[in-house]
Structure formats: C-alpha cells, structure tokens
Amino acid sequence: MMRFSTLMKHPADWMTGGSTDNSIVLTSRIRLARNLAHHPFPGWAKKNQRRRVMELLQPTVEALPAMKDGFSKELSDLDSMHKQVMVERHLISREHAARGEGSAAVIERRQSVAIMINEEDHLRMQSIRPGLDLGEAFSSLSALDDQLADEVEYAFDGKLGYLTTCPTNLGTGMRASAMLHLPALVLSDQIGQVLQAVNKIGLAVRGIFGEGSESLGHLFQISNQSTLGESEEAILERLGRVIAQVEKNERYAREKLMEDDPDMVRDKIGRAYGLLRHAWLISSKEALEYVSMLRLGADLGCFEDDTVRICDELLMDIQPAHLQLHSGRKLSPEERDAIRAEIVRSRLQSLDAPDTGKIEDQNNGENPPPDLGLA
Structure with missing residues (x-):
C-alpha cells in the first residue's frame, strides 16, 4: 500500500481541475453512509466490537479494484498532525480524525475516492470530482458500493432504506454537495439573498470544511438535506439544477461588478x-x-x-x-x-x-x- 508521504506528495486529481471548467464550481462530492447488519453501530459499539468491524472491513475495502495501490491506515497509527492534514485535504472528516482505536481510512491513490471506517457509521464513502460533475461522482461511487454489497451485508430496511446512525441520513444514505467560489456575490452583498433562497428549498449551505465550519476564501458548500423518500437520481437532478443557477448568479454578479465598479x-x-x-x-x-x-x-x-x-x-x-x-x-x-x-x-x-x-x-x-x- 502507499505511504503517507507519497500520498501527500501529489495534489489530488480534483484539486488541479484538469480540462474541467472549475472557475466557479470547484468540486462535486458524493458521500454514502452504510452500516453492517448484525453489528452495533459505531456510537454504541464497544471497543472490541469496533475493532472487529474494522478488521472485517479494512481488508475488504483494500481488495476493491479501485483501491489498488492506495493508502490504508488505522487512525490510531497516525499522529494528530497527519490526521489534520487529511481533514484539510477533505479525505476524512473532523469527527473521524477525533476517533482512535477501531477506526481506519482507505484512500484511492489519486485521492478521488476515500473511505472512512467506523466514523459515525461503519462506512462513510466519498467520491470527489472537479467542476460540476455530480453524475460521474455518483456513478463511480455507486459501482464501488455495489462491489462492497457483494462482500458484506448492509443494514437495510424495506421501508426506511439504508439504516444509519443519524436519522437525517436514512433512506439513500447519500449526501451530494458542490464547493463553489462566489467572490462576486459576496462583494456585491447578494450572497445572503442567494443562500437564503437555497435554504428555503431544503438545501444546506456550509463552509469550507462542511457542517459547523465558516466560509473562508468565499468558498461555500451546497448539499442536499433530506435522504429519505427521494431517489438518488431525483436528489442529484434537483441539486445540480440549483448549483447551476447559483453559478449563473455568480457570473452575472461578476459582469455587474465590472460594469458598475x-x-x-x-x-x-x-x-x-x-x-x-x-x-x-x-x-x-x-x-x-x-x-x-x-x-x-x-x-x-x-x-x-x-x-x-x-x-x-x-x-x-x-x-x-x-x-x-x-x-x-x-x-x-x-x-x-x-x-x-x-x-x-x-x-x-x-x-x-x-x-x-x-x-x-x-x-x-x-x-x-x-x-x-x-x-
């Protein structure tokens, strides 16, 4: 597996943008929450139960074709600085970094896919792509999710869908989001109006590091709030439409600023x-x-x-x-x-x-x- 120093030596594929237009929508991210059937969820599990789940899941995730030659480590083997670097790279969450024994991270070598083991749920899987590309981010992660489902039994209910620690993730277990650079809306004092409109239609707006973080560098993360009673395709279509509209608002604000001031x-x-x-x-x-x-x-x-x-x-x-x-x-x-x-x-x-x-x-x-x- 890849060493931590090798992982850090290269910027993630999604950080460099490539040929994708990422002038306003920097990245698209899909995150899936999954738990194993017949195992206590992480928040209720004892230390030995958490370790048992990690010992089951970590080699299973490592064996996935997409994770070949990737990075895999127990969090207890990383010091606080290394864990915080991974948070800053959006590879693990702040909550995951605070966990120790019984938690692990497996990261694809290009850093486009990252899987957290024993965060709030047994599995938190994410896929990040440059620009506005929620569909590709979802399809690549969905394929990986299907491969895992062939190896382990997920906690699933016919009516409620995927069972998760937090009720807000019930159903699809999916959070879709995009990171947007909106300096003109901030400079023209329109950002409040736009974000209020986004909130009104049931979408969440957060800062650079997600829930509970402030907006820095005029960066805002827009994501779906509900995961129950709506298909993945419907969530992605609605979110994509709104993000494209916010992008248009930012472009217009830039034109107006250059005209007016x-x-x-x-x-x-x-x-x-x-x-x-x-x-x-x-x-x-x-x-x-x-x-x-x-x-x-x-x-x-x-x-x-x-x-x-x-x-x-x-x-x-x-x-x-x-x-x-x-x-x-x-x-x-x-x-x-x-x-x-x-x-x-x-x-x-x-x-x-x-x-x-x-x-x-x-x-x-x-x-x-x-x-x-x-x-």
Whole structure:
C-alpha cells in the first residue's frame, strides 16, 4: 500500500481541475453512509466490537479494484498532525480524525475516492470530482458500493432504506454537495439573498470544511438535506439544477461588478497580488481571502492560465497542518504565519502583475439578472 508521504506528495486529481471548467464550481462530492447488519453501530459499539468491524472491513475495502495501490491506515497509527492534514485535504472528516482505536481510512491513490471506517457509521464513502460533475461522482461511487454489497451485508430496511446512525441520513444514505467560489456575490452583498433562497428549498449551505465550519476564501458548500423518500437520481437532478443557477448568479454578479465598479475590482485583485507577493507574515484567514481574489483575477483573464491551478493548490497547502507537515515540526501561530507567507511568495514569484485592463464592461445588457428563486 502507499505511504503517507507519497500520498501527500501529489495534489489530488480534483484539486488541479484538469480540462474541467472549475472557475466557479470547484468540486462535486458524493458521500454514502452504510452500516453492517448484525453489528452495533459505531456510537454504541464497544471497543472490541469496533475493532472487529474494522478488521472485517479494512481488508475488504483494500481488495476493491479501485483501491489498488492506495493508502490504508488505522487512525490510531497516525499522529494528530497527519490526521489534520487529511481533514484539510477533505479525505476524512473532523469527527473521524477525533476517533482512535477501531477506526481506519482507505484512500484511492489519486485521492478521488476515500473511505472512512467506523466514523459515525461503519462506512462513510466519498467520491470527489472537479467542476460540476455530480453524475460521474455518483456513478463511480455507486459501482464501488455495489462491489462492497457483494462482500458484506448492509443494514437495510424495506421501508426506511439504508439504516444509519443519524436519522437525517436514512433512506439513500447519500449526501451530494458542490464547493463553489462566489467572490462576486459576496462583494456585491447578494450572497445572503442567494443562500437564503437555497435554504428555503431544503438545501444546506456550509463552509469550507462542511457542517459547523465558516466560509473562508468565499468558498461555500451546497448539499442536499433530506435522504429519505427521494431517489438518488431525483436528489442529484434537483441539486445540480440549483448549483447551476447559483453559478449563473455568480457570473452575472461578476459582469455587474465590472460594469458598475471596475476600479473596485481592479483594486481588490491588485492589492491581493501585492500583499501575497510581498507579505512576510500572513494569517490563514487573510491568505485565503487574498488567494480568492487572485483566483477571481485569473478567471477574469488578468493572469496567465496556470494561475487558477496555483491558487487551488495554495488553498490547501497554506492550511495549518499542511504547514507543519512541510516544516516537519509543530509550529506556533506566529511561525505558521511566517512560513505561510514564505510559501506563497515562493509559489507566486514568477507571476506577472495583473493585467487589469482586461477588467471592463463585459455585460452588453442583453443578459437579465438570473432568477434568485432557484426553484
């Protein structure tokens, strides 16, 4: 199996975007919750019962064709820094990182599929794809789920569907979500209106690390709330439609900002470039905000094509645990701010100043504002 250092050496496939348009919708993620029949669920299981489930599931998951040459580890064999790095890479949840003996993670070598064993449920499986591609993320994970179902017996009820620890996951056991970069909606003070409309139709909006986390770097995660009484296809169709509408809202907000206040847009992008290129101390929150503005500038054509990929890698690499992994030791907050600034300066040293002449009125008035009802 793959070593942790090898896993961390390469960015995940979904982080680099490839040929996919990920200017606004960065990633699509599908997560399935499953439990084994005839075994107590993790929250009620004793330590030896949890270990028995892990010893059954870990080799079974490792043997799946998709997980060949992947990474597999008991969480008790990883220190807190390594676990936090995996949280920052969205490979395991914060709740899973807090668990110890009897829990494990198995991760596909390209980091597109990750399986948590004994998190809140016996199995939490996720698939991540770049851009708006919920269908592909679901089909690849569904195939893997079918393979596992041939090897183990799931806890399933004819009326309720898949049985889960939390009642909100009953039924399909599926959470579908997308991570969106929405700086123009934030700058134009429309974000509240859009997110309120999303909430009204039964979808959840969360921050960069999911439930209970704040939005940083103008990144928002939109996901389904209900999993019972609706098919996977219906959930994906509705969510995809809403995400596509929010994407249109963001595009229109960008056009409107460039029409109404191009100097403000130039100033935000120029300041972000100057501070990131020359700062010697920078906090995580501040860095994420400026990287977000740099990414917006790249999307508007102010920087060379490769800048979006650099920004996406920085969004991950300047997180606290990644900095400590880079340094090989535990860092104080002040040391993190200095090393974060050093890494950012290094990555951006060959980036030319923004061509803000590209920021002009791109809205010819033909496009009406998108419907914020999102229905």
